[in-house]
Amino acid sequence: MTHLMEALQWVLSAESWAGPGGLGVRTAEHLWYTLLALVLSTAIALPAGLVIGHTGRGRALAVLSTGAARALPTLGIITLAGLAVGIGLKAPMIAFVVLAVPSIIAGAYSGVEAVDRRVVDAARAQGLSPWQVLVTVEVPLGLRLILGGVRLATLQVIATATLAAYVGAGGLGRPLFLGLRNHDYAMMLGASLVVIAVAILVDALFIAALRILRRIPGIH
Amino acid sequence: MDWALANLPRILSLTVDHLLLSLPAVAAAFLLALPLGRVADRLGRLREPLLGSAGLLYAIPSLPLFIVLPILIGTGVRDALNVIVALTLFGLALMVRSAADAFGAVSQDVRLAAVAVGQSRWGAFLTVELPLAGPALLAGLRVVSVSTISLVSVSAVLGVASLGSLFTDGFQRGIVPSIAAGIIMTVLLAVVVDLLLVGLGRLAMPWQRTQARRAGS
């Protein structure tokens, strides 16, 4: 418990947050990595997942590969990328995208598939084009599951971003590993607590968004 | 390939370490999730808040949990028990929801019928609810097993031996084959355990096979 008190003291002290290596900058880096990785992976995965869900084409492959991707060890991907492209942000970013894409694809196609086929059929029969069916029916009605996929990906990236420091990038992993190496328990524990707080706060935002969506009728 | 062959004994012993960390966690998560899920399913208004908070556990990144958990349970950061407990918590975060949904899907009619023919509640649970919830429970268990096996390796940065040690060693000494071997072995392990679970499921739930065949025809 003394470790915990020391860690909290470290987290709450002003100098831990100040400066270029302080918690403030590290937290910002952490969130920046997460946002960048999510934008990149969503740009790749969302269209792919929506097309798979809309057309049903490539579904078997998608199920298989998103399932297999769950087995990929994050540390392995990030160290492999680190050796391949060198130290910096590029390596972890590749790893984040590799890990985030399957969750987003899976969320997107299952969201579209969960939409009542009869509603989609009726929409087509009224004369909505395939694109209009996707945008005005399938995406809004499948939004909760689609967003659920993005939520999972976000959690995964926030967790993996902690490991980015292991291959030389910034983020909240920096103080964590520094503390680990120097046997500075207060720093190591304190940084861990901040990561946990960030992760839970971000997840709470997603939960709130999903809860708002649930109020709209018919949305899955 | 040469590297892997030359280091085969080490890879195999790390694989065993990996299994010794992940399998107990998967088993513990499954066994604890059964009663928790069953109880959570019957809580009515409390069901969603409870399952929601279990899910929130899943939001906690693994490495920080490995570091914070020892304060709560009094182990050392590098203890196997610390890693197992942390992985169990992650497994629970996923499995409690699966279990609650699995039990929730067993129809009330079937349950009442079991009680109506004179089964005790406990007997009805063991002979009716559990088998009927079986397929969904198995599906949840498979997800937990795959994600646990892939999560274990993170503990290698703390110095806990597992297939993850191939990543840390490989990265520090610049040996790509070491990392590649680690990734391949992790995925292989996940697949093998998954197939074993499917096989066990078939043995335990023989009626599933005929149903699947009928549904497929």
Place this chain on the structure above:
Amino acid sequence: MIEFDHVTKTYPDGTTAVRDFSLTVPSHTTTVLLGSSGCGKTTLLRMVNRMVEPTSGEVRIDGETVSSRPPVQLRRSIGYVMQHSGLMPHRRVVDNIATVPRLNGVSRGAAQERARDLMELVDLAPELARRYPAQLSGGQQQRVGVARALADDPNILLMDEPFGAVDPLVRVELQSQLRRLQVQLRKTIIFVTHDIDEALALGDQIVVLRSGGEVAQIGTPRELVEEPADAFVSRFLGLQDGRRRLHASPRVGGGWTVVDDTGRPVGLIEGEDGTEPAAPSPEGC
């Protein structure tokens, strides 16, 4: 006028839903496709708006083959009502009805106004406009479905068992409303059902289908009842199980009671002016 010209539909798995089917649907009338499930009637209906493409043969509207028209544009010009309303659950009633006008570029305000007119036409209370489909009864949802199909004033209305899922009382109500609307609007309607009473109540022309879309008989309701083409039609219409073979028997206290083949009463006979005819003398029977 809608013409089916030797259309056949064979699915990739080898099943044939419709084989060499031909039919002319005159304009401004209601044609009912009557048959049990699996007879291909929905397939035929969906060929008209290209939701199903025939394997061979063609469907023409006013002499023009539908395959020459882009499906999306074609569908916007044809009203479609289905069994489950198929309403968009996340859109309010008024927006659901305004779907096609909006697609065709009508302004939001004008489309909503049109939607409100249609709600009145199908006897939906104006205050339902702001509701979501899930907040309506089954019958109300079907009315919204009909209003939606009529929204852009199409010449053709395709109706796929539109009243099949509502309870019998509401169904009769919806049927009489459709009859009333048809007198006023004079659309070309193709109506699919497996309910013989519904077919007799709504059809100007009834097409009785066997499996595979094979025509058993085409005729007016009266022709069907009076001269069923064969045993299949007769059985389908219920002419053989005694349901429609009625007998009049003198009623205690005067008039006639109508009974079916099994002696169960189904109604009374009244004179043309609504009075009961004089009871025939018992000896006359």
